[in-house]
Amino acid sequence: MQKGKIGVTTENIFPIIKKFLYSDHEIFLRELVSNAVDATQKLKTLASVGDYKDELGDITIRISVDKKKKTITVSDYGLGMTAEELNKYLNEIAFSSANDFLDKYKEQSNAIIGHFGLGFYSSFMVSDRVEVITKSWQKDTPAVKWSCDGSPKYTIEEVERDRVGTDVILQLDKDSEDFLEESKIQDLLKKYCRFLPVEIAFGKEKEWKKDKYVDTDKDKIINNTQPAWTRKPADLKDEDYKSFYHELYPMADDPLFNIHLNVDYPFNLTGILYFPRIKNNIEIQKNKIQLYSNQVFVTDSVEGIVPEFLTLLHGVIDSPDIPLNVSRSYLQSDSNVKKISSHINKKVAERLHGIFKENREDFENKWDDLKLFIEYGIITEEKFYDRAVKFALFKNTDGKYFTFDEYKNIIKENQTDKNKTLIYLYATEKESQYSYIDKAKAKGYDVLLMDGELESHLINHLETKFKDSRFVRVDSDVIDKLIEKEEKIESKLDQEQQEIVKMLFSSQLKDRKSFIPVTEAMQETDSPVIITQSEFMRRMKDMSKLGGGMNLYGDMPDSFNLVINTNHAIIESMATDIQKGIGEAIKKQNESISSFDEEISKSEKAQEDKKEEEISQAEKDKLEALRKKKTKAEEKKKDIVAKYADKKPVVQQLIDLALLANNMLKGEKLSTFVKRSIELL
Numbered sequence: 044m045q046k047g048k049i050g051v052t053t054e055n056i057f058p059i060i061k062k063f064l065y066s067d068h069e070i071f072l073r074e075l076v077s078n079a080v081d082a083t084q085k086l087k088t089l090a091s092v093g094d095y096k097d098e099l100g101d102i103t104i105r106i107s108v109d110k111k112k113k114t115i116t117v118s119d120y121g122l123g124m125t126a127e128e129l130n131k132y133l134n135e136i137a138f139s140s141a142n143d144f145l146d147k148y149k150e151q152s153n154a155i156i157g158h159f160g161l162g163f164y165s166s167f168m169v170s171d172r173v174e175v176i177t178k179s180w181q182k183d184t185p186a187v188k189w190s191c192d193g194s195p196k197y198t199i200e201e202v203e204r205d206r207v208g209t210d211v212i213l214q215l216d217k218d219s220e221d222f223l224e225e226s227k228i229q230d231l232l233k234k235y236c237r238f239l240p241v242e243i244a245f246g247k248e249k250e251w252k253k254d255k256y257v258d259t260d261k262d263k264i265i266n267n268t269q270p271a272w273t274r275k276p277a278d279l280k281d282e283d284y285k286s287f288y289h290e291l292y293p294m295a296d297d298p299l300f301n302i303h304l305n306v307d308y309p310f311n312l313t314g315i316l317y318f319p320r321i322k323n324n325i326e327i328q329k330n331k332i333q334l335y336s337n338q339v340f341v342t343d344s345v346e347g348i349v350p351e352f353l354t355l356l357h358g359v360i361d362s363p364d365i366p367l368n369v370s371r372s373y374l375q376s377d378s379n380v381k382k383i384s385s386h387i388n389k390k391v392a393e394r395l396h397g398i399f400k401e402n403r404e405d406f407e408n409k410w411d412d413l414k415l416f417i418e419y420g421i422i423t424e425e426k427f428y429d430r431a432v433k434f435a436l437f438k439n440t441d442g443k444y445f446t447f448d449e450y451k452n453i454i455k456e457n458q459t460d461k462n463k464t465l466i467y468l469y470a471t472e473k474e475s476q477y478s479y480i481d482k483a484k485a486k487g488y489d490v491l492l493m494d495g496e497l498e499s500h501l502i503n504h505l506e507t508k509f510k511d512s513r514f515v516r517v518d519s520d521v522i523d524k525l526i527e528k529e530e531k532i533e534s535k536l537d538q539e540q541q542e543i544v545k546m547l548f549s550s551q552l553k554d555r556k557s558f559i560p561v562t563e564a565m566q567e568t569d570s571p572v573i574i575t576q577s578e579f580m581r582r583m584k585d586m587s588k589l590g591g592g593m594n595l596y597g598d599m600p601d602s603f604n605l606v607i608n609t610n611h612a613i614i615e616s617m618a619t620d621i622q623k624g625i626g627e628a629i630k631k632q633n634e635s636i637s638s639f640d641e642e643i644s645k646s647e648k649a650q651e652d653k654k655e656e657e658i659s660q661a662e663k664d665k666l667e668a669l670r671k672k673k674t675k676a677e678e679k680k681k682d683i684v685a686k687y688a689d690k691k692p693v694v695q696q697l698i699d700l701a702l703l704a705n706n707m708l709k710g711e712k713l714s715t716f717v718k719r720s721i722e723l724l
């Protein structure tokens with residue numbers, strides 16, 4: 044028996060390994076199985092070039108668990124190792140690379156995503172002792188057993204073994220005995236090894252006999268050795284892509300479509316990305332893109348590798364060129380990774396454009412499900428925007444789809460305002476904004492439906508992209524002001540009448556403080572009273588709801604305009620009635636208000652030129668008294684109007700009708716309205 048000492052001075056590297064990668068102990072299995080796969084493929088290569096002349100035979104890799112002995116064994120029929128090779132690979136190279144690895148990443152254990160490079164030695168994270176029994180493919184070399192208890196000391200001795208290949212036997216330590224659970228190993232194999240290129244068996248297929256399941260002698264193969272992404276796109280049908288998708292995400296609906304990535308220059312990358320059909324946001328989180336390196340699962344957090352908006356996609360990316368044993372921040376600044384990211388970005392855009400050109404109808408049918416991804420890309424990824432303008436769609440309230448260019452041409456003529464700004468009208472809800480949409484359409488305008496989750500951001504973004512253009516929600520102003528044209532409508536009411544009408548409505552909005560009455564000269568055929576909410580205000584509030592940091596606005600109460608159409612017959616006759624009913628009384632108040640005004644300005648003038656100390660107390664008191672009197676007269680006037688309004692149910696009725704058109708009249712107020720309507724009839 045040969046004894047030796049691993050050529051590294053640190054006596055206790057294994058405790059460090061154990062501690063260091065505490066949360067990721069499970070990767071030992073990935074490392075051992077991928078070594079077994081490597082060894083098997085190397086032997087296949089040797090056989091194919093004729094260096095290895097024996098039959099390959101069964102080359103299935105087997106994992107087994109012995110609960111009594113507390114061992115896990117990974118067996119392969121790969122190329123094996125000679126005693127010299129064992130020395131070289133396991134004692135010198137593997138050990139020193141494990142050591143290097145630890146040195147390098149001691150500081151950032153949490154930041155590590157892959158742990159390739161730790162390789163074989165990761166088995167000591169879970170073991171008290173590791174044995175390797177191996178027989179090399181080279182003729183006339185004895186089988187050998189290497190044994191190491193976790194200290195740098197090891198032994199090598201000759202043993203008996205028939206076939207070429209390697210068994211790695213782990214004697215699990217106390218803390219790792221849960222790896223003896225078959226279900227645990229099953230899960231780990233499923234996670235890391237399900238697409239490895241050599242068949243891997245764990246346990247036996249079961250069969251129902253009499254009253255229970257019993258093992259057959261058929262191996263249970265846990266992996267698919269030829270996953271779709273490793274095959275040529277030409278060999279795959281739509282069905283193959285779909286079934287692979289369901290293999291990855293058994294619970295998900297059929298995807299919208301897929302993109303098969305296949306690059307060999309300037310880096311190696313294969314993969315399939317799917318646009319999922321999303322039912323809710325939780326699902327986006329759940330099914331993530333999986334990153335593989337030569338079919339070995341590495342991680343499903345691909346941030347930094349694919350463009351952010353594409354992390355919403357599903358599927359697989361496989362690249363041996365992505366550096367795996369490094370921290371995330373390193374990954375994000377790696378130039379290779381950047382190239383990969385921009386390549387994926389480009390491919391995805393090209394594919395979408397392709398589908399759009401090949402079958403626009405199909406693309407339109409899928410648009411509502413698709414738009415989340417594309418809009419996210421447009422907002423966050425400058426380069427993607429440049430490509431997406433060719434296929435991104437607007438949908439209008441009639442359910443028709445347009446490219447950005449097509450839409451611009453359609454609305455250009457009608458929806459350019461007097462300042463040459465092109466106005467994109469939009470609604471966020473078809474039902475509740477129906478009356479506004481209807482009015483806009485009657486005027487020959489087109490209205491977009493912007494009901495997606497990202498569309499308030501999209502609007503802001505497009506306004507920075509589209510020249511001389513603005514997005515305006517249909518209910519943000521009265522129809523003639525949504526898109527201001529040259530012609531101005533004259534108001535039938537003069538300033539004084541408008542003021543009284545506003546007072547009239549204001550007095551009936553006592554318990555609706557968020558509504559501010561304003562007058563507007565609209566068409567006679569427009570509604571007498573409507574409710575609008577300023578585009579600016581609403582956007583600020585929307586943004587703060589989405590966490591845009593504008594909390595100032597978020598805390599403000601909603602505020603609406605109650606717009607009174609001074610050209611509507613009802614409002615006009617209301618003004619005439621007011622004149623008849625309380626005209627005299629108002630006139631009297633106006634007279635005293637203006638006489639107070641006169642006196643106030645007189646004494647203000649007198650005080651103006653004097654210094655503060657030259658003004659006598661009597662003078663100050665007089666001015667103060669005048670102001671009070673004026674305020675009183677104004678209040679009196681308001682009071683007269685309010686008392687009058689209280690007796691005119693039509694005012695409240697008009698307010699309620701406007702509220703009703705906006706779905707804002709509810710509960711008790713709604714039933715009061717109904718009663719009043721009947722009385723008025």
Ligand code: ADP
Nearest residue numbers: 078079082121123132133137161162163164209
């Ligand atoms: P890596 O796989 O990155 O080379 P490892 O630490 O996993 O690093 O393995 C070190 C070396 O040990 C391998 O390169 C290989 O030469 C040898 N080796 C490990 N496992 C086996 C095996 N099952 N069969 C043959 N050789 C193996």
Ligand code: MG
Nearest residue numbers: 074078162163
């Ligand atoms: Mg390895």
